[in-house]
Amino acid sequence: AQSVTQLGSHVSVSEGALVLLRCNYSSSVPPYLFWYVQYPNQGLQLLLKYTTGATLVKGINGFEAEFKKSETSFHLTKPSAHMSDAAEYFCAVSLMTTDSWGKLQFGAGTQVVVTP
């Protein structure tokens, strides 16, 4: 079974500062990894995903994440926070096995607040 841990349920960053959201996973087989963003009163939207190949993945809105197998991590970063980045962010993992049907396991989420 896989699991996902997001460190920090709330993160406050200043506008223009680095955004760093941490995600660690456990999985017995190679995983697919995703970051989703949820704006208030909306559904989730994909930011980026890692499947295979390059371990540094670029997504929308200037976000990127690096898959580190040795650390079982998939941390999300953005060099310079914007007010519009205020949202809740979810890390998720699915397995590369046909019998799992790619069911997503989500972390608990990290609420990002951006201060002027």
Place this chain on the structure above:
Amino acid sequence: NAGVTQTPKFQVLKTGQSMTLQCAQDMNHEYMSWYRQDPGMGLRLIHYSVGAGITDQGEVPNGYNVSRSTTEDFPLRLLSAAPSQTSVYFCASRGLASYNEQFFGPGTRLTVL
């Protein structure tokens, strides 16, 4: 394309009442799923389907039923609502391959009194 649509957006039920949350997608996706979102717990999978006529349980299936008679529709039924089912419910769909992006509906906020 409308993507994934859900109705209703809001619903208040009394304990013991039944209702169906509707979900439809127009992207011809084989895989559809229902999640519930509760504070501090992320999203938890209730039921999922990999095609018409095929459904299976997720992490928290108790108290919920599903069926999939068409590719487009995947309704979620609460047979006898309980206060513990107060939550925000999201429907999602994707292509069958595990690496595909899931597309989420806007959610249904359910309160059970």
